[in-house]
Amino acid sequence: MLSSLRIASRRAVAARNVSALRAASTWANVPQGPPDAILGITEAFKADTFPGKINLGVGAYRDDKGKPYVLPSVLKAEDKVIQSRLNKEYAGITGVPEFTKAAAVLAYGADSSALNRLAITQSISGTGALRIGGEFIKKFYPGAKAIYIPEPSWANHAAVFKDSGLTVHKYAYYNKATIGLDFEGLLADVNKAEPGSVFLFHACAHNPTGIDPTPEQWKQIEQAVKNKGHYSFFDMAYQGFASGDIHTDAFAVRHFVEQGHNICLAQSFAKNMGLYGERIGAFSVVCADAAEQKRVDSQIKIIVRPLYSNPPIHGARIAAQILNTPELYEEWLKEVKEMADRIITMRALLKENLEKLGSKHDWSHITSQIGMFAYTGLTPEQMAGLAEEHVYATKDGRISVAGITSENVGRLAEAIFKVKG
Missing domain, CATH: 3.90.1150.10 (Aspartate Aminotransferase, domain 1)
Structure with a gap:
């Protein structure tokens, strides 16, 4: 039998080994992140x-x-969804079709030439749409794997694109002296950038400044982008919520498409429908023709599949009810x-x-x-x-x-x- 002294000694050694293991934890070197x-x-x-x-x-x-x-139109639409007793099967990889089709019409306009050549997927709100877009650009954009965002921009833009594997550059936007748009600086940076660069534009209600270009300024920005052969990525998180008019707020997006730009677009329905926690959004790419649309759609699905497989259905069904039911749609327009x-x-x-x-x-x-x-x-x-x-x-x-x-x-x-x- 072991003496009590030897047993105590072994216990002490075991305790030291446990302490050493704890000190050498797998995650011991994980730093504390900055406060939010x-x-x-x-x-x-x-x-x-x-x-x-x-x-x-x-x-x-x-x-x-x-x-x-909570918007009354949302409550009514949700009641319709619940009363329909729909199943809870998975949506397809690109989401609920009734939602994505209506989201495209809302953004681009019912008579847009883009609708017949548009690759679109439901996303995890606007943030998810941006991430899908960042991944798509990283994999397939023929130019530099980089993107220009305004200075300042929404705090999450840089993080989303960096985590997508893109280099993030800044372009002038805010004039501190006037608390307004630095339009001359913006145009200068668009013109200085390497031809074929990717530029992110806030379609309306710029976050965080609340400063938007006028329609005439958007036209000049479009011309500068076209002259340099740049690619435009629009983030439209506030359509209807900015001015109160969905068409006014979509001016920049629609103007660029009308002028021949095959843009990509991130949409969010958090603000304009109050569907914050439902995480409903869409990402779309305007393609050259139907054949290109088919190829782009196939690659978007390949990106989405390992990210989250397929998107949630409940909020998309609510948004689809509003966008596709005339009386609910009119009520929603008034509420927004x-x-x-x-x-x-x-x-x-x-x-x-x-x-x-x-x-x-x-x-x-x-x-x-x-x-x-x-x-x-x-x-x-x-x-x-x-x-x-x-x-x-x-x-x-x-x-x-x-x-x-x-x-x-x-x-x-x-x-x-x-x-x-």
Whole structure:
């Protein structure tokens, strides 16, 4: 028998070996990732006990009471889907056909020449559409495996394209001095880029600035892109939600196609239908002809299959009901305009309240910008000052106009006036 001393010694050795194994864990060298800015805002907002606190970091529509809003047309469409007692079989790799066909018509227009030569797939909202597009460009684009995105752009754009294997470049977009579009810088960068470069354009309601080119400026951008032989990738996350009119918001996409560009497009139905958690989107490529469409479609399926096999069906069925049922479609058009109009009204009220307080600053950019987000022109230090006033938003001065209500707009203006004057 082993002595008690020897047993104790062996136990000590075993304990040291376990400790060594723990120290040499497979994931011991995984670094801590940087904090998420929006999550940080949300946590700070929740921890604040001040009754008049304001959250302007949220990237989802809110009603005038600051509550999440489900569109009545969505509720009706969902009831129809549920009452239909449809099966839960897999969708095809490219999704629910009734949805993708209607999504294409919504984006390109019912009379578009693109519809008969379009390769389209349902995606995991707009983010998934961008990722499919990035993968497709990486595999098949004959030019440089790179993409130009605006500076600034939606925070996830660079990450999506880098993870797709593309090199990400920036082109001028925001003029800090005017809090407006740097149109000359944008055109200069389009003209300086290597011929045949890929450019990402926000179709409408540029995120994060809310600054869009005018139709005339879009025409000049199109001409510059054509002259250099560049390829255009559009991200349209806010069709209808920006101006309140689906055709106005699709102007750039449709103009480029009309001028002969075989673009690709990422669509999202999170904002304009309020289907945030359903993750409904579409990715499409305008092809030269039906034969090319068939080949492109086959390769999109090959990309999608190992990513997520096939997309979810419930939200796509809801969107399809709205887009394909005339009375629901008309109701939805009115509702999306009401959401856009509320955003426009909050912009006007914020500007009006700031001017009433005696601010000498020019706040015209608040109303000239469009969509859910606004660039205030406030510095990181001033945004920190807003947080001390119980107003929470990102440090770059971006605010979500959806977080403004008729009840809190006065106090928001007072907080901005306090830090900016």
